[in-house]
Amino acid sequence: MKYKIFVDGQFGTTGLKINEMLKNRSELELLTISEEDKKDIEIKKKFLNEADLVFLCLPDAASKESVALITNENTKVIDASTAHRTNPEWTYGIAELTITQRENIKNSKRVCVPGCHASGFIMAMKPLIENSIVSPKDKIVCHSITGYSGGGKGLIDAYEDSENEGKFISQRPYALGLSHKHLPEIKHVLGLKHAPFFTPSVGNFKQGMLVMSYLVKSEFLNKKITRKEVLSIYKDYYKDEQFVKIIEDDIAYLDDGFLDAMNCNNTNRIEISVYESEDYMLVISRLDNLGKGASGAAVQNMNIMLGLDEKLGLKI
Incomplete structure (x- = not known):
């Protein structure tokens, strides 16, 4: 058939x-x-x-x-x-x-x-909310950088127009009214009391993205949760999911300490990595904004x- x-x-x-x-x-x-x-x-x-x-x-x-x-x-x-x-x-x-x-x-x-930004944020936060690590009442900060293809044909044409060569080199934040169109679905799907404090930006590359969620350890049930414990939660939550990859060896994952937004391009894969200091934790979702996004x-x-x-x- x-x-x-x-x-x-x-x-x-x-x-x-x-x-x-x-x-x-x-x-x-x-x-x-x-x-x-x-x-x-x-x-x-x-x-x-x-x-x-x-x-x-x-x-x-x-x-x-x-x-x-x-x-x-x-x-x-x-x-x-x-x-x-x-x-x-x-x-x-x-x-x-x-x-x-x-x-x-x-x-x-x-x-x-x-939405692409929403996919990265929701898939990073859902396991933590379900395991009572993050509360739906928490005010979460998130920043995302995406390839310019996320802006559709108009933005693609602008970036690839030879007359604009050298014009769009830096990262360019947008939606600075702090009311991005993906926020309603994020709040709705995760059952959040507050939409995240979210700032997206466009990078000078065509596709790929990083969605970065910033968490304060002292606000998680007033306990010092570790990166290892968070990784264990992710591994268990997504244990049978072929399109989700949980990164355990962050040193090997990074390129001389840098994280390339484009390494999931042309796949339907999302990669979740976790970084920490004594007081803070950073969860990064890497995906192709035209793929899984x-x-x-x-x-x-x-x-x-x-x-x-x-x-x-x-x-x-």
């Missing part, structure tokens, strides 16, 4: 990547809409309802409009926008989130792909929803 797949928004960064990942898979038939027909509602509606599974790679409002066009009750949808990430009628697409989440995704017809996560969810091998088309 061939599954019919339609990528609505196939000309954007995430859509192009999904198409690239799926194009050689023999068990799938990709339905394609032409550039000139993509705004024709009737033509798009036909594709949306003909597909076994639809990827929505669109702005929020457009995603909601496409969902409203689907009348085929058998069509499954994976939305890569932020439109449905806090909607209880949609399943949050981190299969590793809880022991039951993979089954929830498998049985769902509506799944939302997490976007298109890779979308394909992983598709595999689960269609009952296929979860690893198909994905690199660990």
Whole structure:
């Protein structure tokens, strides 16, 4: 049996990547809409309802409009926008989130792909919250640096325009109103009282990211928890997860003391490493913002929803 797949928004960064990942898979038939027909509602509606599974790679409002066009009750949808990430009628697409989440995704017809920053933060904090190391009441500080592909076609064009050569060399913080669009899903999924104090930035590289969460030891149940204990919690929580790698030897992991944001590129892997001093602990998630942070996560969810091998088309 061939599954019919339609990528609505196939000309954007995430859509192009999904198409690239799926194009050689023999068990799938990709339905394609032409550039000139993509705004024709009737033509798009036909594709949306003909597909076994639809990827929505669109702005929020457009995603909601496409969902409203689907009348085929058998069509499954994976939305890569932020439109449905806090909607209880949609399943949050981190299969590793809880022991039951993979089954929830498998049985769902509506799944939302997490944000890239959100994926790194949530997967770092969920095991600590579940083990009462971090309280949902804690105020957590987080900083993230991502490749410029996270900003979509406009930012990619700006960085790669020869006229801008030498213009974007430094790390560039953004969302300085401290209300980044991934914060609602982070707060919702983790059940936090306060959204994290979060500052993202763009680096002068195309893809890859580091999500860095800063924790004060004295605030964890007033006890001096160690890096070794935290690593043990992560190893147990993610013990059967093929796309999650817990780093124990941090010296070998680093490159002369530096951590490269790009070493998970073109994989669906997330790596979690932990660093400490007497008073503080730093948890870093490394992932590909276009992989586990976007298109890779979308394909992983598709595999689960269609009952296929979860690893198909994905690199660990």
